[in-house]
Amino acid sequence: MRRIVMPLVLLAVALGALLGSNYLSDRLHENFGEVAADDTVPPGVGTPLISTLRLRELLTPSLTEPDFFTTLDGLMATAPSAACLSLTLDGRNLPFYESGANIQVAPSDSLVLLTLAAAHQVLGPDHTFTTSVQSTVPMEGGVVNGDIYLVGGGDPLLFTEGFLATLTEGRNRLHTPIEDLAQVLVDNGLTLVTGAVVGDATRYDDLRYVPSWPESIVDSENIGTLLALQFDDGWVQFPIPESEQTDDEAGATSEQDEANAYLAAEDPPFYAAALFDDMLEARDVVIRRSPRSEPVPDDEEVYVMALIESAPLSDLYKQILANLDVETTELLLKEVGLASSGAGSTSAGVQAVEDTLDGAGIDADQLQLLRFDGSGIDPANIATCPVFTSLLDSVEFSPLFHELLPTAAEAGPLRDRFAGVADPGRITAFSGGTSRATAMMGYIDIGLGQEVTFAFMANQPGADDNRAVRELEEQIVRHLATLAAKPSLDDIDLQPIRNG
Helix, strand or coil, X not given: CHHHHHHHHHHHHHXXXXXXXXXXXXXXXXXXXXXXXXXXXXXXXXXXXXXXXXXXXXXXXXXXXXXXXXXXXXXXXXCCCCEEEEEEECCCXXXXXXXXXCCCECCHHHHHHHHHHHHHHHCCCCCCCEEEEEECCCCECCEECCCEEEXXXXXXXXXXXXXXXXXXXXXXXXXXXXXXXXXXXXXXXXXXXXXXXXXXXXXCCCCCCCCCCCHHHHCCCCCCCCCCCCCHHHEEECCCCHXXXXXXXXXXXXXHHHHCCCEECXXXXXXXXXXXXXXXXXXXXXXXXXXXXXXXXXXXXXXXXXXXXXXXXXHHHHHHHHHCCHHHHHXXXXXXXXXXXXXXXXXXXXXXXXXXXXXXXXXXXXXXXECCCCCCCCCCCXXXXXXXXXXXXXXXXHHHHHHHCCECCCCXXXXXXXXXXXXXXXXXXXXXXXXXXXXXXXXXXXXXXXXXXXXXXXXXXXXXXXXXXXXXXXXXXXXXXXXXXXXXXXXXXXXXXXXX
16 A cells, blocks of 8 residues: 555655746746747847846957947948948857948058859869960971961969069069970970971050059059060069169160160060070071061961979969069969859959859949959949958968968068067958058957958048058057957857746
8 A cells, every 4th residue: 555655645745846947938928038049038028037138248259348449340440431340259140340341442552352252162173374475387307497486374473583573572582484495395306497486475465554444553563464474573684683784774874764664565476586585596496587476377287395384373372462463463464264164354354253243242342342343453443441451351261371371470561560469379360551541451369269350441541641540550450459259158058948
């Protein structure tokens, strides 16, 4: 009998406890509100006593502190009217701070990042540019009975030793030594060309400059030409470095100074053919006819005599970012256009960039991006800051820019600008600009595996220098570098209370 009664008593106690707990649960929900699966509370109801909402201030990054936003507001209040700042946290879709998010500004050099992203997607990091020597008759006994064609493959870094010496100290000197191609021909036995060296630049269009560039840019000594075959950025004349000048050249007259200035070739493919002719003749190759420029005949069999390849695109990325190299960037944009649509032109490249962004979920129209070139020097280019935070946060391109962009701990301008910042290696950024436009964007590691993505741009029409806005830029980034992450809900494995 006792064996039956005792279990019945225990069952009654358990039922009573269950009924009591359900009553208590109903009372709690009546008084404190239902807690939904997303940890929210219906309108008009207070936060439950047991809720992860009460841990929010302890668990979220310190950017929720009022002083953080107040300081940012104060800094942006001193910015030019054409300025914007956009911040995101850990790639979340919504920014946690924006100022002037819809303001259209000239993005200056920062457009380079969009060009690099498209090149990475369309061409791939292992892509190389190939310059070749071709003929329509085979070489026999070291003799080519006809012309040889120097065919441009769009290599933007075909430099002669003389031009390489003019590059300022500290520049990335990555280049393709065109003299090596001449030596390959000689090593292969070439001794006589009964025709001429002919330059072929038909891989891209024949526009030497971006059509929308104003004359002030075209006439600039900083901008060479943009054809598929050109040596030394298309310069037919460039200054002799001071270190190599004679005493007479150092004390030159104004006429001599003019002869020592930059001068672009009227016909870069012809000039390249002429220089290559000289290189071969210097190696005892006899060339019977004068150089010229025209396409390889498309109705004859072609023999490739020799070729030279550029460094892979992954190396060119670094050269472009280090030097903010306009010619390399613009020729890369034409190559992107050729690969994506069959047209080696700036306009085809611009369309390819927009298509690449669209494929990554970045709506160029919605984010008010309007671009005319690849390097960003066209004054008609416009963009908003969210274009760049979206790019840097994208799944497709975030790994690329984390790898490519320098940190403030590396030797270079960033280290000088952010000296004194605690652990400067946490700042990874692109910085560019002119006296009238400036831009900085990148990532800041705030600890615990979290990072802030930021983009700041500002324009100062008519300004003579950008010192003031660059100082503001530094203040903003230094302020962002004070952020310190706190554990998230996932870090401590807490789950919101759920009903049912």
